[in-house]
Amino acid sequence: MKVTGALAETSERLGAAGCESPSVDAEILVAHVLGTRRSELALDASRTLSTHEEDTLESLVARREAREPLAYVLGEWGFRRLVLRVDRRVLVPRPETEVVVDRCLAHLQGLAGPRVLDVGTGSGAIALAIADEHPGARVTGVDASPGALEVARANVVRTGLAVELREWDLFTGLPEGPWDLVVSNPPYVLPEEVGSLEPEVREWEPRQALIGVGSAEAVLRGARDVLAPTGALVLEIAAGDSSRIEGLLGELGYAEVRTTTDLAGRDRVVEGTHA
Numbered sequence: 001m002k003v004t005g006a007l008a009e010t011s012e013r014l015g016a017a018g019c020e021s022p023s024v025d026a027e028i029l030v031a032h033v034l035g036t037r038r039s040e041l042a043l044d045a046s047r048t049l050s051t052h053e054e055d056t057l058e059s060l061v062a063r064r065e066a067r068e069p070l071a072y073v074l075g076e077w078g079f080r081r082l083v084l085r086v087d088r089r090v091l092v093p094r095p096e097t098e099v100v101v102d103r104c105l106a107h108l109q110g111l112a113g114p115r116v117l118d119v120g121t122g123s124g125a126i127a128l129a130i131a132d133e134h135p136g137a138r139v140t141g142v143d144a145s146p147g148a149l150e151v152a153r154a155n156v157v158r159t160g161l162a163v164e165l166r167e168w169d170l171f172t173g174l175p176e177g178p179w180d181l182v183v184s185n186p187p188y189v190l191p192e193e194v195g196s197l198e199p200e201v202r203e204w205e206p207r208q209a210l211i212g213v214g215s216a217e218a219v220l221r222g223a224r225d226v227l228a229p230t231g232a233l234v235l236e237i238a239a240g241d242s243s244r245i246e247g248l249l250g251e252l253g254y255a256e257v258r259t260t261t262d263l264a265g266r267d268r269v270v271e272g273t274h275a
């Protein structure tokens, strides 16, 4: 089979399976198998795939047809300047979470060696991006899932960045500070919302990473006890939950409370400083 044929067939199969962007996924999968860039596929259009490449592509397409997230099929995913290992033990890092990192970096600006805590670190995406983009930051990531921490550990090794990892349940309070920044993208899908999610999320991503009742509240209460006097809290929240979370922050005495929208214009990141 030639590359053009592989692209057409893959795209058709993924479209029939209900994938949202079948031709983009097809290009990414074929490029991955050929070891080339998506942007360079046109140069290889008339190349014939080897039997090994055809077999590899078949196994990847079959997984994607079953609506396994593209990130798990590839085994890695880009987040900010990093490419991180991901599998079923962790949430796939989302573009909206890149905005969380922007807000964290804004708070850390000008601080030498700030202490940063990432609660529910998953793949380590937020913690590692901060360590990467604010050199000198002393970052700790905590998570209740031993499987997630294994993936985060692999990402520490892969990126060569210094992030300390600890198993920790956020409902027991937060690890002792003082922290200059506490950041969290806690699970915030309500149990009754799970049925309406895309199969990629509903069937494949860890429930522990998705469903959370009271996690955001636990983090913002816990952070109050461990933040440094001028420290900040940055929290990713469910779209539509900003006024409730802003209200809670105000009640708990946080100052400079504000919300930032994600790339789609939805309220997504709430922050405040320790008053």
Ligand SMILES: C[S@@+](CC[C@H](N)C(=O)[O-])C[C@H]1O[C@@H](n2cnc3c(N)ncnc32)[C@H](O)[C@@H]1O
Residues within 6 Å of the ligand: 090, 091, 092, 093, 094, 097, 119, 120, 121, 122, 123, 124, 125, 126, 142, 143, 144, 145, 148, 168, 169, 170, 171, 185, 186, 187, 188, 208, 209, 210
């Ligand atoms: C929405 S995911 C965020 C993952 C990563 N920080 C990101 O932004 O891509 C939430 C994470 O919180 C972790 N988690 C869930 N319940 C927790 C708990 N009680 N204590 C600590 N971590 C928890 C999950 O294992 C998961 O890795």
